[in-house]
Amino acid sequence: MKPPRFAYHAPRTLPELLETFNETADEAVVLAGGQSLLPMLNLRLAAPSHVIDLGRVPGLDSIASTNGSVEVGAMVTHYRMETDAVVAASVPLARRAAGYVGYRAIRNRGTVGGSVAHADPAAEWPIVLLALDGEVGLASVRGWRSIAAEDFFESVYTTAKRPDEIVTSLRLSTRCAHRWGFSEFQRRTGDFATVAVAVACAVEAGEICEARVAIAGVADRPMRCREAEAVLVGGSATAAADAAEAASDSVDPISDIHGSSAFRKRLVHAETLRAVRQAFSANEAGARDG
């Protein structure tokens, strides 16, 4: 199928973009990498009157490391996250997760901002944001604001972003960035995750003082698993197995054609175990083989 008719706008500056979006907001969508929007247009699941292309707006695709965090522009592609040196050095979890998004051709065009705005509950970026205590930067003609990842994802394809706001950037904290793990089950390479787990820990004096465990594919939005996190802090010798058990016990997954609830519960166990083991061996193997 082909996209329905729409008016196309390609603003050249951020103010122009926000103005255009404000004027057309009820009937407009913004186009980033198009890797979710174009299928929706082709299948006529979306029929906007206006499409506003972010692709010609400068300043939305930088990656900058600041004190304690990495700021990633909304238009940074999945592939750039996979290959960028700052990302590899500061938030290697993000680099690992990027490689799980679709296929190379999808990663070449799809963007991190598009992924979090789209908010597919099986997507990788939302759990990376949760694990790295991330924030989503938003802009509209009314001004700027940022929302903690935990408050951003509300439900399937639904976020706290207001209709006239665009995502401008993601901020990832490096506090928990250097002990990390990421593991995912997908039916075929490149498919959305059936279940994916991201683990990030902060270490002080050789002890885990903060742990964050985020899971995709078990609910209508990405979830943090506080039960597993509690097990990991100050972790015992059996922490990995205990955390996997706690994670699996804590979820009440959805059933759909990609997997039954019971199957997903087993997957949460397996993927949490893998991700935590990576985190425990990170800095040596985990961080480097990224």
Next chain:
Amino acid sequence: MAEISLTVNGERTAAQVDPRTLLSDFLRDGLNLTGTHVGCEHGYCGACTVLVDGASARSCLMLAIQADARSVETVESLSVNGAGLHPIQQAFKDCHGLQCGFCTPGLLMSVVELAATNPDCGRDEIREHLSGNVCRCTGYHHIVDAVERALNGVPGRADDS
């Protein structure tokens, strides 16, 4: 309608397009470059894969208007005016890397990208790189054989595109 101006297979091209025209349809219907195949139109099969500024892209998931001022390469760029097969095409032929050929243009363009960005890769990386190109005929073994041979024998790499 909107005016776009882009480079396709090394040639400057200007055209009027409806904003909703997909790049795949623009190439096939507008420029008569029917080597780019269209299978699913939602990003899964990879038959429509072309290079945009050197990077693989689904031409069914791009509007032609997004390609304004960009450089696009299609499978037709590999063998200009019947000047013999490109080494990657030759390897596909030699190794029986195709049967019906529907998937082949997309696969070839993905391999051009692989040769340019990671030419020293092994079979696992080849499979991973081509995971977004579905082939209903070959069972993939011969395709991986062909790519292995092509990468070993492709001298020009990026220039080969």
